[in-house]
Amino acid sequence: MILPEYQLSKEQINRYHEEGYLGPFAVCPPEEMKSILQYIDEKVLPQKSDTVHSKPGDTYINPNAQSRHLDHRIMYDLSTHPAIIDRMASIFGEDLILWRTNLWEKKPGDRETVWHQDGTYWPIEPVLNISAWLAITEATVENSCMEVIPGSHRKHIPLVKNQNDVGWELVPDPKVVDIKKAVKIELKPGEFFLFNERTLHYAGPNHSQKRRLGMAMRVTKPFVRVYSEKLYPGHTCIQIKGEDLFGLNTMGEPPTA
């Protein structure tokens, strides 16, 4: 069941399909993100774990920032807030699997996240996903808000060798990426937007003195095979809505604490 306040209209669903993204929406008012930020800083990001690894292509991501909804209830509850999940269900239907989350931190002076299409790098088949990018701190043009190219999800951009040294080995051919069409998505803490697995997106360098932290939730359908073992040993998916009639994936339970 979708809560009526989070049900997207037909017009919004059409816009998502036309443009490859939708939002912003809010999970909570900015003040409520303060305690979550404090929790992340104290309990999530500093925690070193041998079982959490980054993957090629994720080399600049703090390994402790991957799928922490699997070991922190607060992160699980945030990732699966009905304001996010019910809007996703308006587009994808009731049966949903959360297969990954990422915390994305940009400290003052940090480099950009290059233009990319997520699905190119992901171990899922078929490549079908809806992401939410949630601002934990404010995300502005100065401190590296996300940018998207509307309609770019319609085609796969061929990959070429990355010419700069920002983490990714292969990137969509910059000659084909029309950045004049980019839309900058500034968000207050607690706001998020939705985007497609092929929507071209980017986040600029952090030119400000303010740190920027966001969290991305990756959600798919039970008929999609998720190669969890390619993320890291012991990684699991979690059924977050509806049912799973396929049994294709390694499933886990939400953390209790």
Ligand SMILES: O=C(O)CCC(=O)C(=O)O
């Ligand atoms: O936050 C960022 O810098 C990039 C986020 C991103 O690429 C994603 O969520 O897919």
